[in-house]
Amino acid sequence: MAIVIRSFRADDAPRVAEIVRRCLREVNSADYPADVVDRMCEHFTARRFVELSAERRIYVAEDGRVVGTVSRDGNQVYSMFVDPDVAGRGIGRLLMDHVEALAAAEGHSHMEAGASITAHRFYLRRGYDDVRENDSGFGLTYLVRKPLQPSAG
Numbered sequence: 001m002a003i004v005i006r007s008f009r010a011d012d013a014p015r016v017a018e019i020v021r022r023c024l025r026e027v028n029s030a031d032y033p034a035d036v037v038d039r040m041c042e043h044f045t046a047r048r049f050v051e052l053s054a055e056r057r058i059y060v061a062e063d064g065r066v067v068g069t070v071s072r073d074g075n076q077v078y079s080m081f082v083d084p085d086v087a088g089r090g091i092g093r094l095l096m097d098h099v100e101a102l103a104a105a106e107g108h109s110h111m112e113a114g115a116s117i118t119a120h121r122f123y124l125r126r127g128y129d130d131v132r133e134n135d136s137g138f139g140l141t142y143l144v145r146k147p148l149q150p151s152a153g
């Protein structure tokens with residue numbers, strides 16, 4: 001089945017929260033201390049995603065079922081997560097293509113993301129450059145930035 005990227009609906013929230021927590025426990029846990037992983041798992045509940053959907057555009061990748069998510073506010077990317085069972089199959093790339101194209105269509109000249117240690121190389125590979133490091137309650141992240149091609153029309 002082909003992957004479709006579509007807008008988040010409130011009834012996606014439990015599955016999105018499940019994907020995020022699985023990533024945190026099974027993937028990001030290699031790069032972050034247990035207390036940071038616990039804090040993030042407590043933060044990213046289904047209810048939190050419904051709340052966030054009022055503040056940001058949230059998208060999901062669907063392949064029969066939801067397999068990944070990304071959020072966007074203007075030219076800022078947040079919360080990119082792909083089900084670890086289907087990682088490495090191009091779903092993260094499709095999600096990023098989607099939000100970068102939307103930001104370019106709105107006239108933004110560049111895109112920014114707060115990359116996890118785990119995803120840092122994924123962003124560098126997509127043409128993002130390091131701006132600075134951030135250290136918050138959610139551990140070390142890298143602010144990364146990439147120029148966008150203005151879209152025609």
Ligand SMILES: CC(C)(COP(=O)(O)OP(=O)(O)OC[C@H]1O[C@@H](n2cnc3c(N)ncnc32)[C@H](O)[C@@H]1OP(=O)(O)O)[C@@H](O)C(=O)NCCC(=O)NCCS
Nearest residue numbers: 080081082087088089090091092093115116118119121122
């Ligand atoms: C980072 C993540 C979103 C990537 O999604 P994905 O669907 O596995 O990535 P894709 O299959 O689309 O990979 C696209 C390219 O990036 C590369 N890539 C993916 N993850 C990578 C990583 N962690 N390090 C280096 N390269 C990576 C792939 O090899 C591929 O390269 P190619 O273009 O040469 O083929 C996913 O692995 C994930 O959810 N990680 C854990 C959660 C996380 O840290 N999220 C980011 C928060 S900022």
